[in-house]
Amino acid sequence: MSEKYDLIIVGSGPGGYVAAIRASQLGLKTAIVERDALGGVCLNWGCIPTKALLRTAEVYHQMQNASAYGLKADNVDFDLDAVVKRSRQIAGQLSGGVKHLMKKNKITVIEGEGRVAKGGAAPKVIVKGKDGKETTYEPKNVLLATGARARTVPQAGLEPDGKFIWTAKEAMVPDAMPKKLLVIGSGAIGIEFASFYNALGAEVTVVEMMDRILPVEDEEISAMALKSFQKQGMNVVTGARVEGVKPGKDQISATIKGKDGKTTKESYDRIVLAIGIVGNVEGLGLEELGVKVDRTHVEVNGFGQTNVKGLHAIGDLTGPPWLAHKASHEGIVCVEKIAGKNPHAFETWNIPGCTYCHPQIASVGLTEAKAKEAGRKVKVGKFPFIGNGKAIALGEPEGLIKTVFDEKTGELLGAHMIGAEVTELIQGYVVARQGELTEAELMETVFPHPTLSEMMHESVLDAYDRVVHM
Amino acid sequence: MAIEITMPALSPTMEEGKLAKWLVKEGDTVASGDVIAEIETDKATMEVEAVDEGTVAKILVEEGSEGVKVNSVIAMLAEDGEDASEISAPSDDEPPAKQDSNAEKPEAKTEPESAEAGSVEPEKPKALASTQKGDDRIKASPLARRIAAQKGVDLASVKGSGPHGRIIRNDVEAVEAGAPAKPKTSASQVKPDGLILPQVLDDRVYAPDSYELVPLDGMRKTVAKRLTESFMQVPHFPLEVDIQLDKLLSSRSAINAAAPEGVKVSVNDMLIKASALALMAEPDCNASYTDNGIAYHKSANISVAVAIDGGLITPVIRDAQSKGLREISEEMKDLATRARDRKLKPQEYTGGTFSISNLGMFGIKSFGSIINPPEGMIMSVGVGEKRAVVADDGSIVARTVLSVTLTCDHRVIGGAEGAKWLQAFKRFVETPEAMLL
Numbered sequence: 048m049s050e051k052y053d054l055i056i057v058g059s060g061p062g063g064y065v066a067a068i069r070a071s072q073l074g075l076k077t078a079i080v081e082r083d084a085l086g087g088v089c090l091n092w093g094c095i096p097t098k099a100l101l102r103t104a105e106v107y108h109q110m111q112n113a114s115a116y117g118l119k120a121d122n123v124d125f126d127l128d129a130v131v132k133r134s135r136q137i138a139g140q141l142s143g144g145v146k147h148l149m150k151k152n153k154i155t156v157i158e159g160e161g162r163v164a165k166g167g168a169a170p171k172v173i174v175k176g177k178d179g180k181e182t183t184y185e186p187k188n189v190l191l192a193t194g195a196r197a198r199t200v201p202q203a204g205l206e207p208d209g210k211f212i213w214t215a216k217e218a219m220v221p222d223a224m225p226k227k228l229l230v231i232g233s234g235a236i237g238i239e240f241a242s243f244y245n246a247l248g249a250e251v252t253v254v255e256m257m258d259r260i261l262p263v264e265d266e267e268i269s270a271m272a273l274k275s276f277q278k279q280g281m282n283v284v285t286g287a288r289v290e291g292v293k294p295g296k297d298q299i300s301a302t303i304k305g306k307d308g309k310t311t312k313e314s315y316d317r318i319v320l321a322i323g324i325v326g327n328v329e330g331l332g333l334e335e336l337g338v339k340v341d342r343t344h345v346e347v348n349g350f351g352q353t354n355v356k357g358l359h360a361i362g363d364l365t366g367p368p369w370l371a372h373k374a375s376h377e378g379i380v381c382v383e384k385i386a387g388k389n390p391h392a393f394e395t396w397n398i399p400g401c402t403y404c405h406p407q408i409a410s411v412g413l414t415e416a417k418a419k420e421a422g423r424k425v426k427v428g429k430f431p432f433i434g435n436g437k438a439i440a441l442g443e444p445e446g447l448i449k450t451v452f453d454e455k456t457g458e459l460l461g462a463h464m465i466g467a468e469v470t471e472l473i474q475g476y477v478v479a480r481q482g483e484l485t486e487a488e489l490m491e492t493v494f495p496h497p498t499l500s501e502m503m504h505e506s507v508l509d510a511y512d513r514v515v516h517m
Numbered sequence: 518m519a520i521e522i523t524m525p526a527l528s529p530t531m532e533e534g535k536l537a538k539w540l541v542k543e544g545d546t547v548a549s550g551d552v553i554a555e556i557e558t559d560k561a562t563m564e565v566e567a568v569d570e571g572t573v574a575k576i577l578v579e580e581g582s583e584g585v586k587v588n589s590v591i592a593m594l595a596e597d598g599e600d601a602s603e604i605s606a607p608s609d610d611e612p613p614a615k616q617d618s619n620a621e622k623p624e625a626k627t628e629p630e631s632a633e634a635g636s637v638e639p640e641k642p643k644a645l646a647s648t649q650k651g652d653d654r655i656k657a658s659p660l661a662r663r664i665a666a667q668k669g670v671d672l673a674s675v676k677g678s679g680p681h682g683r684i685i686r687n688d689v690e691a692v693e694a695g696a697p698a699k700p701k702t703s704a705s706q707v708k709p710d711g712l713i714l715p716q717v718l719d720d721r722v723y724a725p726d727s728y729e730l731v732p733l734d735g736m737r738k739t740v741a742k743r744l745t746e747s748f749m750q751v752p753h754f755p756l757e758v759d760i761q762l763d764k765l766l767s768s769r770s771a772i773n774a775a776a777p778e779g780v781k782v783s784v785n786d787m788l789i790k791a792s793a794l795a796l797m798a799e800p801d802c803n804a805s806y807t808d809n810g811i812a813y814h815k816s817a818n819i820s821v822a823v824a825i826d827g828g829l830i831t832p833v834i835r836d837a838q839s840k841g842l843r844e845i846s847e848e849m850k851d852l853a854t855r856a857r858d859r860k861l862k863p864q865e866y867t868g869g870t871f872s873i874s875n876l877g878m879f880g881i882k883s884f885g886s887i888i889n890p891p892e893g894m895i896m897s898v899g900v901g902e903k904r905a906v907v908a909d910d911g912s913i914v915a916r917t918v919l920s921v922t923l924t925c926d927h928r929v930i931g932g933a934e935g936a937k938w939l940q941a942f943k944r945f946v947e948t949p950e951a952m953l954l
Contacts, residue, residue, distance in 0.1 A: 391678070456667065458660050458686070483658030483686055 050155075052078045052186040054385060055172045057161035057331070060087020061094075061371035062362030063192035064145050066378030071152040073386040078184070079154055080161035080174050085145040088194055089371040091138050092216045097239055099134035100219060101403045104246035108405060115442055125247060127224050134219060157182075162332040163189055169357025170336055188357050188385050191331065191345065192378065195363035197236075198323040204292045205231070205320055211299035212292070215240070218319045225249050225316035229301055231289050233260035235402040237321030238272075242404035245281050252282040252315070254303055259285055261402065265414040265463035271447055272465055275406055292318065326364045341366075349392030351381030359385070373398050399477050401470040406446055409473035412461030412480060415451050424454040426486075428510025430502045432466045434517050437497040443467035448506040450476070457485035462506075468499055475503055486511060520569045520594040524578075526587040527556065527563045527863055532671060534558045535583045535735055536591060545573045547594070554580075554591070557735050561830075561866070562859045571596045588666060657684035665689045676809070736828040747890050751806075752927040755885045758939045760946050762901045762917040768949040772842065785821070785875055786846040788898060790952055791945035793817035793837035796871055798941040799934065803870050805891040806928040812891075820869030820889060821849065823856045830856045831889060833869040877901060883920040893929045894938070897922040919946075 053075035056063045063079055064086065070077040084091045103125070113120035149156050158177060163170040172184045197214035199206035207214055213221075218240050226249060230241045233255035245251040253260065253276075259269040260276075260283060273283055286306035293300045298314040305311065326343040339346040339354045344366040351359040359381050362374030376393055383390035399411040418425050432438040432446035446466015453460055462476035479489055486507055494504040508514045524534065535557040547553055547567045554565040571594040578591040585591065655672045657665070661684045665672050670692050677684035718728070733741070765787055772782050796803040796817040805812040817838045820831035832852035834845055855861050872895040874886045883899040899920045906916040921942075925935040945951050 391680070456660060456664050483660035485659045485663055488659050 050076075050078075050184075052076050052155075052184060054078075054188045054190060054382070055080065055157075055161075055184055055186040056190045056192055057163075057172065058087060058192035058194055058327075058362075058364075059085045059145065059149075059156070060192060060194050060362065060374060061089045062194070062364075062374030062378045063087065063190070064148065065375040066190055066192065066361065066382045067154045068148060068152050069379045070382045070386070071154055073382065073388070075188075075382070075386060077152075077154045078157050078186070079149065080157045080159060080172065082158075082160040084142045085149065085156065086138075086142040087192075088196075090141045090145065092219065094371055095141055096134040096138045096219050097215070097243075098403055099137045100130065100243050101239060101405075103130045103133070104243045105405060108246050112442075127221065127247075131220055157184075160330070162330060163191070163336060163358065164332050165336060166357075170332075170355065173332075189359065190351070190378070190381060190385075191358070191360040191364055192362050192374065193327040193331065193364050194374075195324040195326045195343075195369060197320055198325045199320060200322070203289070205289070205318075205322070207320075208294065211294050211316075212318045212320060214320050218317075221317075227298075227315045228252070228317050228319065229254065229289075229313075229315040230319045230321060232321035232323070233257075233283070233285075234263070234321060234323070235261070235400070237319065238276075238402055238404045240319045240321065241276070241281060245276070245279055246405065250280075250282070252284065252313075254287050254289055255283070255285045256288050257285065258306075261408065263400070264402075264408060264410055265449060265461070266416060267449060268408060268410070268447070268463045268465045272404070272406070272408060275445060275465075276404075279405075324363060324367075324369045326366070328364065349380075350384040350390070351377055352384070368395070368398055368400060370398060370400065394481075397477060397480050399473045401473065403470060406443075406466045407469045408465050409469040410461065410463045411473055411477050412459065413451060414461055414463065415449070418451050418453075418460045423460060425460065426452040426454050426510040428452070428506040428508065428514070430505040430509055430514065430517065432499075432502065434505070435497075435499060435502045437499050437501070438467065440497070441467060441499075448472075448502045450503075450506045450510055452486050452507075452510050457487060459484065459486070459489070459507075462503075466499075472500055472503060475500060519574060520571060520596060521590045522553070522567070522592040522594055523588050524585050524591050525556070525565060527558050531558055531587055531863075533584045533586050536578050536580055536585050537562060539576060539580045541573050543573050543576055547571065547573060558863070561861045561863070563862070567594070569594060569596075655684065656682060657689075658686065660686050661689045734827060736830070740828050743890065744887050747888050751888050751890060753888055753924050754927055754932070754935075756923045756925065756932070756935045756939055757883060758921060758923075758943060760919045760921060760943050761906070762919045762946065765946050765949045766901075766917060776843065780843050780846060782842045782846045783849075784877075784901065785873070785898075786842055786849060787949065787952075788873060788875070788946070789819050789821065789834055789837055789845050789849070790840075790842055791942055791949075792871060792873060792896065793819055793834075793840075794945050794952060795938055795942040797838045799938040801934050802894060802925075802930055802938040804893040804929040805870070806893070806926055807891065811929050814870040816870065818868055818870045820866075820872040820892065821852075822872060822874040822886075822889075823853050825857050825859070830861065830866055831869060831872060832856050832861055832866050835868070872896070873898060877919070883922050885922045885924050888924055888926055890926075893926045894935070895924050896942075897924070 054070050054077045056067050056077065056079045059079050059081040067077050067079045089095065107123065107125060110120045110123045157174050159174040161172055161174045164173055165171070166185055169186060169188050172186060172189055173181055174184070175181050206212065207217055215236050224247060225244065228244050228249045228251045230237045230251060230253045233253050237253060238261060241251050241253045259266065260273055261269050276283060284303065284305065287303050290302040290304050290310060295314065298316055299318060300312055300314045301318065302310050302312050326345065328340055328343050328345060333340055333345070336355050336358065338358065345353055345360040345364050347353055347360050347365050351361045353360055361377035361381050363369045380390040380393060396412050399409060402408040413421065415425060415427055428450040430448050433444045438444055438446065443466060446469065449463045450459065451461040452458065459476060459479050462473065464473060489507045492504065494501045505514050505516060509517065527534070536554060537557040538555040540555065541547055541553045548570045549567055551567045552564045553567050556563050556565055573592060574595040575593040577593065578585055656677060657672050658679065662672065664686060668689070670689050672684055675684050675688050675692055678688050679685040765784065769782060769784060769787060776782065800813060803814045803817060805814065816836045819834045819837045821834065822829060822831050834840070834848055837845060852861065852865060869889065869892055872889045872892055874895060875898040876884060877898055877900040880900050884897045886895045886897045888895050901917050901919040903915050904918040905913050906918065908914045923935055923939055
């Protein structure tokens with residue numbers, strides 16, 4: 048038996064640790080259980096280290112194009128070990144930052160693997176420490192934030208083999224630069240790795256089961272991304288699936304069934320698996336408690352409450368969109384509810400999504416097709432980067448900002464962007480959606496010149512036939 | 518770009534109004550702040566001021582037009598340097614009453630339009646009149662406002678679920694989809710008195726030439742609608758009590774003798790003060806029934822019924838519990854005068870928490886009034902007259918006695934609470950010194 052906590056959180060990713068801080072702010076005595084490094088996948092094996100790698104790819108790309116800016120850079124090269132080391136250092140630095148935040152907010156960090164068991168008002172939490180010793184806690188509330196991991200298909204041989212097949216985790220600490228790389232899956236994770244390795248000179252093939260890459264993005268954006276990737280030398284196969292793989296001595300061969308039904312066999316140095324995510328539901332004691340689980344995701348309501356009293360779940364564990372900022376927000380809503388506050392259950396369609404390939408992609412809300420499917424009459428605005436002074440000055444004339452409005456109400460249904468820095472721009476439209484602004488307010492807003500953000504204004508104006516610089 | 522002048526909402530609940538009078542004509546130049554029109558709302562006549570300057574290009578709603586919807590365009594203003602003759606009416610979903618109703622497609626207009634006038638911006642609800650004060654502001658997202666306007670949902674009746682009670686899209690859509698708890702049929706369908714039954718005189722019984730039909734104005738319609746609703750929906754009960762007035766009358770004489778020139782406190786002023794203090798003494802009675810719970814008001818805002826030509830209006834003495842008799846007296850005099858001229862601002866005749874109706878001057882002994890929703894009680898005051906009263910020692914003496922009837926909304930006020938309030942009120946009137954405490 049141990050101290051009495053108001054809340055024990057299992058998992059210290061961006062869902063768990065943010066929830067812990069909010070809980071502490073609200074005066075709850077809080078502990079957080081982590082089996083690995085603080086910060087979870089996001090900080091250690093996801094968002095942050097990949098952004099470090101992609102920054103390397105971007106700078107490298109710029110150096111190769113130095114002459115376009117009137118600069119001279121000869122013999123441009125990279126040191127893979129140093130690139131990876133930088134990425135790991137940044138992850139380590141941020142994990143240390145989370146540790147500091149836990150201390151500052153007086154949150155107890157319990158190292159070990161947590162699971163839940165039948166308790167009183169809330170389930171008990173049993174933590175198995177590194178030494179194998181188990182400690183039982185009886186908190187007033189439990190929040191599961193154990194996250195997710197890459198989906199694998201063992202029966203098709205699609206699982207990490209310690210050599211040829213990587214998931215994101217292995218792909219961000221490469222021992223050597225693959226010459227030929229196959230990326231299976233063209234969601235954000237697949238495309239980011241494809242972009243990184245392609246920029247560093249690998250011959251990259253992306254296989255996507257759907258008929259287009261980045262299938263959750265607007266079709267027009269997908270098409271523009273495809274064109275750009277192809278121009279960069281990436282090989283993209285859509286409507287295709289990997290039937291099987293066969294490891295050889297130095298390479299691994301993959302059988303790919305194309306759109307036309309024909310199969311081809313090709314050998315690669317490495318394969319990156321990016322075919323989705325499964326929730327970390329195993330070993331948590333969920334069956335014993337009778338927690339409702341849909342496949343690999345815990346079922347919750349808008350406040351993260353499960354069907355078991357006192358047990359909550361947030362983030363990747365509860366399903367898509369699998370995004371750090373979604374987990375953080377859910378954590379805050381959940382904890383505020385536990386603390387007796389009156390938080391607003393949040394709107395999934397207001398969660399932006401970002402892909403940090405080159406060119407960047409960002410979006411929020413409904414795609415044009417989805418809006419039409421939903422029976423909305425839409426007004427669509429588009430503005431290309433080539434029409435924006437700042438984009439040209441930056442040497443980034445490729446890209447597009449697209450906005451979709453409800454014709455009747457002027458609601459901003461969705462915004463879709465491709466091009467330089469769009470991941471930093473999208474928040475403007477997210478604020479507009481959250482604040483329920485209409486086209487009128489967006490049109491009346493003054494955007495600073497010269498910035499890329501002016502394109503956001505122009506796109507809105509274009510939807511109402513008032514575009515200026517086109 | 519031509520500027521649209523829209524029908525302003527002069528109170529949060531106003532849905533439509535009568536454009537009583539234009540004070541400008543086409544071609545006139547106006548400056549910001551100029552009074553351009555008079556609008557008759559459900560309660561009063563208000564002046565509309567221009568917010569922009571320019572030339573009146575088109576008047577789209579003729580004066581005398583009734584039922585002009587809030588936010589519909591009533592005129593177009595040409596900006597400096599713009600040719601007023603080229604400005605046409607906006608292509609709105611709801612063409613103003615005067616326009617040809619078959620001109621449904623804006624593109625199908627016969628007259629050639631200048632490119633500028635053709636691209637009149639998507640309608641944007643502009644708060645035109647500056648009379649709407651900040652306190653009346655309804656917090657709603659721009660999207661919620663627009664959807665509400667399109668669906669004809671009155672935002673004042675919507676509960677906001679956003680941050681700080683802000684009304685968001687979901688709230689407005691819920692009103693539409695939700696069960697018709699409050700039958701909020703569109704204005705054209707609602708009969709002025711809120712009744713479903715047709716209210717017409719049968720020609721076979723009352724020959725049309727045997728009476729004169731006076732059209733209902735805004736005030737009549739509102740009075741009919743609100744009082745019918747009140748009488749039918751509010752479970753009301755009366756409580757009556759006799760109060761001896763002699764001490765109050767002598768106090769009044771003393772007060773007026775001591776008051777400076779021009780100040781003359783009336784019995785009614787003193788009853789207002791006594792009511793307010795009784796409400797503070799019995800705070801359970803200062804209440805309104807709402808679907809979400811009982812609202813206990815923190816201030817005693819006393820509505821005083823004033824009969825005026827063509828109807829009735831109830832100006833409100835706010836925070837009467839903390840005002841002195843002189844202040845109440847002066848405020849009441851000013852409000853009553855302006856009420857008779859129909860010059861009250863909406864915020865001066867809304868927001869009461871308790872009403873007083875006094876018919877003593879007509880010699881009425883006692884009567885019962887209809888509750889003025891959402892207030893929980895109304896007090897009817899009869900005439901103060903000499904009556905034979907049995908004194909404590911059994912002798913019969915002459916005393917000035919006043920009969921008051923308190924009508925209570927039984928959903929918020931029980932018989933005992935109402936009775937306790939009357940006791941408190943009676944104590945203040947019969948011991949006026951207590952009002953000084």
